[in-house]
Amino acid sequence: xxxxxxxxxxxxxxxxxxxxxxxxxxxxGYTCDVVGNGEEALSLAMKNNYDLFILDIMLPGIDGYELxxxxxxxTSVPVLFxxxxxxxxxxxxxxxxxxxxxxxxxxxxxELIARVRALLRRGSGDFPNSSSAVKAGGxxxxxxxxxxxxxxxxxxxxxxxxxxxxxxxxSAGKVVSREELLxxxxxxxxxxxxxxxxxxxxxxxxxxxxxxxxxxxxxxxxGYGYRFKQA
Numbered sequence: 001x002x003x004x005x006x007x008x009x010x011x012x013x014x015x016x017x018x019x020x021x022x023x024x025x026x027x028x029g030y031t032c033d034v035v036g037n038g039e040e041a042l043s044l045a046m047k048n049n050y051d052l053f054i055l056d057i058m059l060p061g062i063d064g065y066e067l068x069x070x071x072x073x074x075t076s077v078p079v080l081f082x083x084x085x086x087x088x089x090x091x092x093x094x095x096x097x098x099x100x101x102x103x104x105x106x107x108x109x110x111e112l113i114a115r116v117r118a119l120l121r122r123g124s125g126d127f128p129n130s131s132s133a134v135k136a137g138g139x140x141x142x143x144x145x146x147x148x149x150x151x152x153x154x155x156x157x158x159x160x161x162x163x164x165x166x167x168x169x170x171s172a173g174k175v176v177s178r179e180e181l182l183x184x185x186x187x188x189x190x191x192x193x194x195x196x197x198x199x200x201x202x203x204x205x206x207x208x209x210x211x212x213x214x215x216x217x218x219x220x221x222x223g224y225g226y227r228f229k230q231a
Contacts, residue, residue, distance in 0.1 A: 038062025122159035
């Protein structure tokens with residue numbers, strides 16, 4: 001049986017963008033739904049199972065940031081922001097509220113598809129040549145299955161939170177700087193504002209605690225970064 005194509009929801013109020021993005025995604029074999037505002041997007045997101053959300057920031061009514069916040073309260077599906085606003089602050093805000101990547105307009109089709117493929121791989125756990133399971137602090141992180149769990153059950157993580165936890169657990173017992181975490185979890189060496197790491201660490205701790213584990217597994221090393229407890 002053929003593998004079911006990934007389903008993507010594109011939210012943008014510019015017809016030229018939705019036509020371009022929709023055509024590019026469908027040409028790659030993805031199933032693509034397109035809406036022009038946040039209210040319609042929320043309605044579709046509650047009815048259908050999507051593998052990726054692509055959100056413009058400047059939307060009528062509910063803007064892209066607020067839409068991301070509401071989606072994040074319901075799902076861990078990856079979010080890719082599209083925006084004509086290309087300042088570092090805009091990127092940081094998008095990441096801090098739960099976005100997984102940020103693509104500035106105008107952009108080329110190859111860059112769009114590359115970002116989409118990367119986020120879908122992270123969301124599905126399809127990582128070629130991934131290492132075996134990583135164990136630390138009573139947790140087991142399986143990169144093949146893209147899961148994190150322990151004796152109290154699984155921890156529900158977004159793709160970005162998973163990458164962050166993976167970076168920490170692979171260096172368990174050692175301090176990992178915010179800059180290293182940005183590079184490992186986001187692949188962004190050029191983003192100089194590292195406060196977004198602190199925001200995601202807080203979310204990661206909340207997820208760990210919510211699953212019944214000790215949030216202190218992720219320790220703050222003041223003035224440098226974070227460390228994951230080995231035991």
